[in-house]
Amino acid sequence: MAAAAQDGGNLANVHHILLVLSGKGGVGKSTIATQIALALRLAGKKVGILDVDLCGPSIPRMLNAMNKEVHQCDGGWVPVYVDQEKTISLMSIGFLLEKPDDAVVWRGPKKNAMINQFVNDVAWGELDFLIVDTPPGTSDEHISTVNALQPYNPMGAVLVTTPQAVAVGDVRRELTFCKKVGLPVVGIVENMSGFVCPTCSECTNIFSKGGGEELARHSGVPFLGCVPLDPQLTLSMEYGKDFLREFPQSPAYPALTSIARFILDKASESS
Ligand SMILES: Nc1ncnc2c1ncn2[C@@H]1O[C@H](COP(=O)(O)OP(=O)(O)OP(=O)(O)O)[C@@H](O)[C@H]1O
Ligand code: SF4
Numbered sequence: 001m002a003a004a005a006q007d008g009g010n011l012a013n014v015h016h017i018l019l020v021l022s023g024k025g026g027v028g029k030s031t032i033a034t035q036i037a038l039a040l041r042l043a044g045k046k047v048g049i050l051d052v053d054l055c056g057p058s059i060p061r062m063l064n065a066m067n068k069e070v071h072q073c074d075g076g077w078v079p080v081y082v083d084q085e086k087t088i089s090l091m092s093i094g095f096l097l098e099k100p101d102d103a104v105v106w107r108g109p110k111k112n113a114m115i116n117q118f119v120n121d122v123a124w125g126e127l128d129f130l131i132v133d134t135p136p137g138t139s140d141e142h143i144s145t146v147n148a149l150q151p152y153n154p155m156g157a158v159l160v161t162t163p164q165a166v167a168v169g170d171v172r173r174e175l176t177f178c179k180k181v182g183l184p185v186v187g188i189v190e191n192m193s194g195f196v197c198p199t200c201s202e203c204t205n206i207f208s209k210g211g212g213e214e215l216a217r218h219s220g221v222p223f224l225g226c227v228p229l230d231p232q233l234t235l236s237m238e239y240g241k242d243f244l245r246e247f248p249q250s251p252a253y254p255a256l257t258s259i260a261r262f263i264l265d266k267a268s269e270s271s
Contacts, residue, residue, distance in 0.1 A: 006221020007121060009125060009154045010034075010075060010076055010120060010121065010122055010123055011120075011124065011125040011130070011149075012152075013124070013125065013127065014048065014124055014126075014127045014129075014130045014152065015127065015128050015129070015267070015271070016128065016129045016130070016155045016267045016270075017129075017130045017132065017152055017153075017154040017155055017266070018036070018129060018130070018131050018132065018154065018155050018156065018157070018158060018186065018263065019132045019145070019146070019149070019154060019156070019158070019160050019183070020032060020033040020036070020132065020133050020134065020157070020160060021133055021134055021138075021142070021158070021159050021160070021174050021177075021178075022136050022137075022159065022160040022161065022169045022170075022171070022174070023136070023137065023138075023155050023159075023161065023167060023169070023172075023174050024136055024137065024166075024170045024172055025056075025137075026136075027136075027160055027161055027162045027167055027191055027192070028160060028162070028191040028192060028227070029064070029133065029134075029136065029160045030039070030053065030058045030059055030062060030133050031191070031233065031237050032049075032158070032160045032189055032191055032227065032259075033049065033059070033131050033132075034049070034059055034062045034063065034133075035227075035233075035243065035244065035252075035256045036131055036158065036159070036256070036260055036263065037049050037088060037129070037131045038088070038127070038242060038243070038244050038245075038260060039244055039256050039257050039259065039260030040129050040131075040263065040264070041087050041088055042244055042245070042257070042260070043260060043261075043264060044131075045087075045128035045129055045264075046087050046126065046127050046128050046139060047087065047088055047089075047127060047129045047130070047131060048068075048088075048089045048090070048091070048122075048127045048129070048131070049080060049088070049089070049090045049091075049092075049122045049129060049130075049131045049132075049133065050064075050090075050091050050092075050118060050119070050122070050130060050131070050133070051090065051091065051092035051093065051094065051133045051148075052093075052115055052118055052132060052133065052134055052135070052141065053093075053133055053134060053135045053136075054093050054106070054111055054114065054115075054135065054141065055135060056135070057092045057093045057094035057097075058094075059090060059092055059095030059133060060080075060090065060094040060095065060236075060242060061090050061094075061237075062237045062240060063082045063088070063090060063240055064066070064082075064239070064240020065080050065082050065090055065107050065170055066094070066240075066243070068080040068095065069095060069112060070091065070095040070096065073123055075123035076114060076120075076121035076122055076123045077091060077121055077122045077123065079081070079091040079122055079123070080092075080095060080122060080125055083185045089124065089127075089158070091118060092119075093114070096151040097235055103214070105176040108140050111140070111141055112140065112141070115141060115144045115145050116144065116148050119149055120148065123209045123242070128267075129263075129267070132145065132149070132154075137170075138173060138174060138177040142177065142181075142218055143181065143217045146181045146258045147181075150182075151201055154183065154184075155184070155186060155263075155266065155267060155270065156178075156183060156184035156185055156186040157174075157178055157183050157184070157185055157186060158186050158187060158188075158189060158224065158259075158263075159171050159174050159175070159178075159185060159187070159188045159189070160188075160189050160191050160206050161188060161189070161190060161191070161211065161212045161215070162190070162191055162192045162193070162211075162212075163190050163192070163193050163205070163207050163208045163210060163211040163212060163226075164207045164208045164209055164211060165207050165208075167207075167211070167265045168211035168212060168214075168215050171188065171212070172215065172254040173216060174263055175215075175219055175221070177183070185219075185221045185264065186222070186224075186262075186263065186266060187216065187221055187222035187223060187224040188212050188213075188215060188216040188219075188221060188223055188224060189212065189227060189259060190209075190210075190211065190213060190223075190226045190227070191222045191226075191227045191230055192206070192207050192226070192227070192228075192229045193205070193207070193209055193226035193227060193229075194206070194209060194226065194228045194229065195229040196227060196228050196230070196231075197249040199214040203228070206229065209226070212226070212245035213226070222262070224258075224259045224262050225255045225258050225259055225262075226255060227252050227255040227256060227259075228252055228255065230247075230250050230251060230252045233247075233250065233252050244256060244257070
């Protein structure tokens with residue numbers, strides 16, 4: 001569904017908005033959000049990333065944009081362009097901190113005001129997709145983010161889990177959250193789903209397997225696929241490398257590009 005603000009605004013030319021949610025921390029939500037953005041870019045799309053994970057903004061590091069600065073223009077904040085071609089733009093609280101390791105210790109109202117500013121005051125220009133990376137769990141910040149985005153008809157949420165039952169249980173709560181706030185669920189991604197040994201290609205299911213897929217089946221939402229653990233992906237995120245361009249032979253590559261293909265198909269259905 002195309003974003004359509006009643007009164008124009010900074011998101012009026014953003015065609016599709018996608019939120020990435022996870023029930024618990026550390027399951028790879030920011031990694032999946034970043035890789036979805038890069039995979040959509042690989043498919044020729046112009047993509048923005050809005051990092052509203054106020055307490056743990058990790059995307060500037062993942063995109064090697066740590067030392068870049070956000071500037072102001074008449075329309076609001078100019079996002080950071082990650083590449084020379086300006087096909088990936090990023091806005092993150094990380095750019096507004098004095099030092100990258102500074103902590104954001106704010107009470108709810110201040111966080112909510114910042115989220116509203118992030119949603120309304122970034123001059124994105126024309127984008128095919130805006131990917132919104134949220135904090136883990138379901139908090140006031142999620143409600144503020146969804147409320148602020150609601151006038152722009154977000155396409156929905158991608159939920160990220162790891163395969164084990166404890167993480168899957170938390171995603172169940174995310175599904176309830178989406179239902180309560182009227183946010184469509186695009187699908188569930190099972191991340192860290194098996195480790196393919198680079199030496200003998202044997203797959204070991206370190207965190208068990210299949211929990212995300214089973215939950216998707218039970219809940220009647222699409223399953224977007226299993227992304228295996230790949231040490232090259234960890235390192236790429238650590239050093240801001242363009243993983244999909246540098247490691248097309250990785251076992252995670254087909255999984256990530258197929259998630260992007262699903263999103264592209266879904267977006268074209270609703271356009
Ligand atoms: N499929 C994967 N293969 C290898 N490493 C991964 C994979 N997914 C995530 N990681 C690594 O796991 C760590 C946690 O990932 P990430 O920061 O994306 O999690 P998160 O859910 O966004 O965490 P939080 O929101 O709690 O900060 C990172 O070091 C990341 O590079
Ligand atoms: S999976 Fe195969 S190559 Fe990898 S550590 Fe085990 S035995 Fe060795």
